[in-house]
Amino acid sequence: xxxxxxxxxxxxxxxxxxxxxxxxxxxxxxxxxxxxxxxxxxxxxxxxxxxxxxxxxxxxxxxxxxxxxxxxxxxxxxxxxxxxxxxxxxxxxxxxxxxxxxxxxxxxxxxxxxxxxxxxxxxxxxxxxxxxxxxxxxxxxxxxxxxxxxxxxxxxxxxxxxxxxxxxxxxxxxxxxxxxxxxxxxxxxxxxxxxxxxxxxxxxxxxxxxxxxxxxxxxxxxxxxxxxxxxxxxxxxxxxxxxxxxxxxxxxxxxxxxxxxxxxxxxxxxxxxxxxxxxxxxxxxxxxxxxxxxxxxxxxxxxxxxxxxxxxxxxxxxxxxxxxxxxxxxxxxxxxxxxxxxxxxxxxx
Amino acid sequence: xxxxxxxxxxxxxxxxxxxxxxxxxxxxxxxxxxxxxxxxxxxxxxxxxxxxxxxxxxxxxxxxxxxxxxxxxxxxxxxxxxxxxxxxxxxxxxxxxxxxxxxxxxxxxxxxxxxxxxxxxxxxxxxxxxxxxxxxxxxxxxxxxxxxxxxxxxxxxxxxxxxxxxxxxxxxxxxxxxxxxxxxxxxxxxxxxxxxxxxxxxxxxxxxxxxxxxxxxxxxxxxxxxxxxxxxxxxxxxxxxxxxxxxxxxxxxxxxxxxxxxxxxxxxxxxxxxxx
Numbered sequence: 001x002x003x004x005x006x007x008x009x010x011x012x013x014x015x016x017x018x019x020x021x022x023x024x025x026x027x028x029x030x031x032x033x034x035x036x037x038x039x040x041x042x043x044x045x046x047x048x049x050x051x052x053x054x055x056x057x058x059x060x061x062x063x064x065x066x067x068x069x070x071x072x073x074x075x076x077x078x079x080x081x082x083x084x085x086x087x088x089x090x091x092x093x094x095x096x097x098x099x100x101x102x103x104x105x106x107x108x109x110x111x112x113x114x115x116x117x118x119x120x121x122x123x124x125x126x127x128x129x130x131x132x133x134x135x136x137x138x139x140x141x142x143x144x145x146x147x148x149x150x151x152x153x154x155x156x157x158x159x160x161x162x163x164x165x166x167x168x169x170x171x172x173x174x175x176x177x178x179x180x181x182x183x184x185x186x187x188x189x190x191x192x193x194x195x196x197x198x199x200x201x202x203x204x205x206x207x208x209x210x211x212x213x214x215x216x217x218x219x220x221x222x223x224x225x226x227x228x229x230x231x232x233x234x235x236x237x238x239x240x241x242x243x244x245x246x247x248x249x250x251x252x253x254x255x256x257x258x259x260x261x262x263x264x265x266x267x268x269x270x271x272x273x274x275x276x277x278x279x280x281x282x283x284x285x286x287x288x289x290x291x292x293x294x295x296x297x298x299x300x301x302x303x304x305x306x307x308x309x310x311x312x313x314x315x316x317x318x319x320x321x322x323x324x325x326x327x328x329x330x331x332x333x334x335x336x337x338x339x340x341x342x343x344x345x346x347x348x349x
Numbered sequence: 350x351x352x353x354x355x356x357x358x359x360x361x362x363x364x365x366x367x368x369x370x371x372x373x374x375x376x377x378x379x380x381x382x383x384x385x386x387x388x389x390x391x392x393x394x395x396x397x398x399x400x401x402x403x404x405x406x407x408x409x410x411x412x413x414x415x416x417x418x419x420x421x422x423x424x425x426x427x428x429x430x431x432x433x434x435x436x437x438x439x440x441x442x443x444x445x446x447x448x449x450x451x452x453x454x455x456x457x458x459x460x461x462x463x464x465x466x467x468x469x470x471x472x473x474x475x476x477x478x479x480x481x482x483x484x485x486x487x488x489x490x491x492x493x494x495x496x497x498x499x500x501x502x503x504x505x506x507x508x509x510x511x512x513x514x515x516x517x518x519x520x521x522x523x524x525x526x527x528x529x530x531x532x533x534x535x536x537x538x539x540x541x542x543x544x545x546x547x548x549x550x551x552x553x554x555x556x557x558x559x560x561x562x563x564x565x566x567x568x569x570x571x572x573x574x575x576x577x578x579x580x581x582x583x584x585x586x587x588x589x590x591x592x593x594x595x596x597x598x599x600x601x602x603x604x605x606x607x608x609x610x611x612x613x614x615x616x617x618x619x620x621x622x623x624x625x
Contacts, residue, residue, distance in 0.1 A: 133422055133505035141506060224525050225541040225592055244420070251419025253428075 003221055007228050010216040011256045014209055015263015018233070022108035022264065023271035025202030027051070029310040030096045030105060030336065037340050038348070046187040047199035047206075052315055053183035054207025059232075059319035060159075060176040062211055064169070068218030072230045074307060075317040076155050080324035083147035084140065088305025089313065089331020090338070091298050092236075097339030099124075099295025100349050102310040103235035103303070106296075107261060111268025113280045119289060120296035125240040127300020132237060140305060157321040175321050209233060210319050217256055231256055232319070234312025236303030288349070306331060392483040392499040398456045399449050399497070402487050408497035415486045415500045422507035424478045426588040431486045432471035433496060437463070437598070443470035445489050451499075452482030453586050454552060461595070462580040466573060468537030468598035472581075475588040477550075478504050520546045520564065524618045526606055530599065537596035540571065540579075544608050544616060550585040566591055568609040573622065574602040597622070 001009075021027065025047070032045035062068040070076060096102040099120045101109060106117040106124070130136045153160035158179065162171035193199055213232030221228025238257025245258045272278040283289040303309045306328040308317050314332060317325030338344045393399040393408070416430040435443045442465045448458035461472050470488070478484070481503040488496040522545040530538040544566065551563025569581040569591070579595050597604075601623050608616045 133507055137506050225527065225543050225594070248419050251417075253418065 003223050004226075004228060007216055007221040007256060008254055008259050010220055011213075011259035012263045014212055014216065014233070015260040015265075016267035016270070018104070018206065018209055018260070019108060019111055019264040019267020019269070020271040021202060021205045021267075022104065023112055023268040023277070024275070025198050025205075027202040027206050028101060028105045029314065029332075030101050033333075033336050034097075034340060034348075037337070041192070042190055043193050043196045043199045044202075046190055046193040047203035048314075049183045050187040050200070050203030051207035051210075052318055053180045053187065054204055055210035055315045055319040056176055056183075056321065057180050058208060058211030059214055060172060060321070062214055062218070064172055068214050068230070070214065070218075070230070070320045071155055072218075073214075073320055074231070075313075075320045075322035075325050076157060077324075078154070078156055079148045079150045080156070080307075080327075081144040081147045082149050082324075082327060084144055084305040085307070085324050085328040086331040086334075088302045088307075089328040090335035091302025092306060092309055093302075093332040093335025093337075094339045094344075095295045095298025095300075095302055095335070096310065096332075097295070097336055097346055098298060099292050103239055103299060104233075104264065104309070104311045107235065107239075107264045108268040111265045111270075112272035113278045115280060115282045116288070116292050119283075119292045120299075121239055122243070123293050123296025124236070124300040124303070125243040127297040128236045128240040128304040129244070129300075131301050131304035132240070136301065136304075151323050156323050158323065158326075159321050161323070179318070179321065207315070210315050213256070213260075213316070214319070221256075228256065232316045233260060234308050234316055235261070236300065236307075236309045236312055240300070291346075291349075302335070391497070392451055393449070393485045393487060393497045396449055396451050396456055396485060399447070399485050399487055402447050402489070403495050403497065406493075406495045408487065408495040410496065410498050413486060413488050413496040413498045415484065415498050417484055417500050417502050419501075420503045420505065421478065422505050424480070424504040426475045427478050427502065427504070428473070429476050429484070430471070430473040430594075431461075431488075432469075433488045433490075435470045435490065437465050437468055437470060439465045440491065442467075442491050443488055444491050446470065446472065447487045448476070449485040449487070450476065450478055450482060450586050451485060452480045453478065455585055457584040458484075458586040459584060460582040462577075462582075464576075464578050466576070466578045466598045466600065467596055469596035471596055473592075473594035475592050477586045477588055478502055480504055521566075521608070521610060521614055521616045524606065524608060524616045526604075526618050526620055528597075528604065528620060528622060530622075535599065537598055538622070539594065540597055540604075541592070541594050542569070542571075542606060543590055543592045545590055546608075546610075548583075548585065548587055548589045548591060552585070563611070565611055566608050567611045568607075569593060570607045570609075571595070571597070572605045572607075573597065573600060575605075 027047055028044060029048050032048050035041040036045040059070060063070050103124050106120045110117040110121060131140050153164060158175040159172045162175045187193055210232050217228050218230050238261050242258045242261045245252055306313060308328060310332055313325050313328035318329060339346050393403060412434040414432050417427060421427045431446055431448065433443045443463050446461045449456045450458050458476050463470050483499045483501050485499045524544040527541045528538055546566050549561050549564040553561050555561045565585055566583055570577055571579040578597055581593060583591060604620045604622045606618045
């Protein structure tokens with residue numbers, strides 16, 4: 001089996017696990033924030049924090065042991081636009097509150113029979129392609145040109161920042177610790193979370209899928225002549241890619257992201273049918289449909305600008321400790337909190 | 350009198366108007382027809398570099414295949430495979446395949462030369478396309494037959510590209526070769542080659558605003574026991590770190606690969622080929 005087929009089969013496995021786990025544990029940043037800020041239930045947000053801790057620890061272990069060099073990834077480019085990361089992240093965060101779930105969550109919900117998510121996903125994919133290569137791409141390039149900054153440390157990550165005064169290995173360990181430990185403390189320090197098996201499983205397994213993705217593209221996909229692009233889980237561009245793939249597959253090659261998207265859908269479908277939770281749901285009012293469309297579009301546009309979503313930047317980007325990813329995550333959280341509280345608050349669904 | 354003197358003038362004017370009108374209609378018709386005629390022609394008939402290879406002959410389009418993605422978000426590295434159906438026998442084989450990019454500043458991409466010992470007229474590489482355009486392949490057989498095909502590629506910008514490392518690549522370093530013979534010993538062996546090289550086009554400005562001088566690998570040759578079996582002429586449109594995948598008929602011998610830069614510098618690598 002060629003290294004490309006190995007990557008694609010492994011991507012299917014990663015997607016299936018994500019779909020099953022996402023469906024059974026209701027892993028979701030949007031839902032986690034809403035439960036926490038509006039209902040005082042912090043279990044799901046802590047599952048997300050645990051996932052982030054596991055993702056960072058796993059990815060940094062891969063890097064430290066030399067199995068996968070993350071420096072070739074999208075997140076560790078020497079320059080990034082602070083404006084697009086922050087503003088794009090905020091658009092994404094607000095969009096996911098509008099649409100009641102991020103891209104990955106919408107895939108899981110669609111697999112469980114929620115047809116509203118289909119509208120969200122179509123708008124998300126279209127919005128993403130609009131900013132990546134379509135109508136809004138010139139605007140994105142112009143803004144990126146105006147606001148790009150080079151952090152001036154190599155690699156442009158927390159590790160690079162610490163390595164200014166410390167040896168590389170120590171700096172990496174320290175940089176990973178200052179991210180992982182607070183996240184772990186936040187998650188495990190809560191009694192309600194500690195007692196919730198569902199959220200433990202969700203956090204641990206989704207978190208482990210991030211280094212698994214790095215391993216698949218960076219180790220299985222390594223080749224002297226035709227290397228596979230180094231990526232892990234993200235759900236903005238790949239949703240657009242999947243839409244393009246179903247329309248242009250005769251002239252397009254299958255890649256990791258598209259297969260993961262298919263896997264998540266299939267995994268969620270499988271889990272919901274087997275557990276008897278599959279139920280078709282649609283829109284009850286046109287207002288709700290408008291909200292889904294706007295949310296999907298904002299997530300696509302914002303995720304395209306910030307180069308990632310709650311998973312793509314929030315877990316995968318963060319796992320590389322890239323400075324830009326911290327900014328994008330701050331943007332996503334800011335946008336989401338604005339959607340839940342304050343003058344721009346959206347009515348609860 | 351007045352009327353008589355006016356009417357002929359008036360008539361003449363009207364006739365003139367009609368004549369002019371007729372000419373306008375005819376010209377309009379031509380305007381509609383001419384692009385129609387131009388569009389009806391094949392892309393290789395519109396490109397001078399391709400016409401030079403084809404000459405007066407009429408190429409056929411069956412038996413030659415060009416594989417490129419329909420949409421490419423990275424114009425600096427578009428995977429391309431070209432192949433021609435041919436027995437690759439001594440008296441009937443493909444001699445050369447030429448690749449052209451109709452919309453690049455310099456239309457030539459590469460020229461590949463085969464021998465019967467190539468085993469298969471098929472090459473894969475990665476190319477640069479600076480906009481959406483038609484990519485053209487023209488092949489010439491030992492019998493003098495010409496084959497041509499083209500494929501439209503849409504090139505878009507993308508936000509999901511990692512930085513271009515071209516500038517950091519040290520030229521002529523780390524030549525790499527992998528020969529994978531068929532498991533049961535029959536059929537041509539697949540050869541993958543790659544060398545580190547920025548393939549500077551000479552069209553790019555460096556960080557200091559000065560044009561970066563052109564520096565490319567111009568020539569690649571594979572020899573089996575000092576006999577050339579496959580050669581490639583490369584132009585600026587071949588991507589950085591030029592990659593070539595081609596085939597060799599199963600024979601034992603010593604394979605020698607040579608890359609030649611436009612500066613005259615060469616890099617070489619040898620491998621013993623043993624199909625058993």
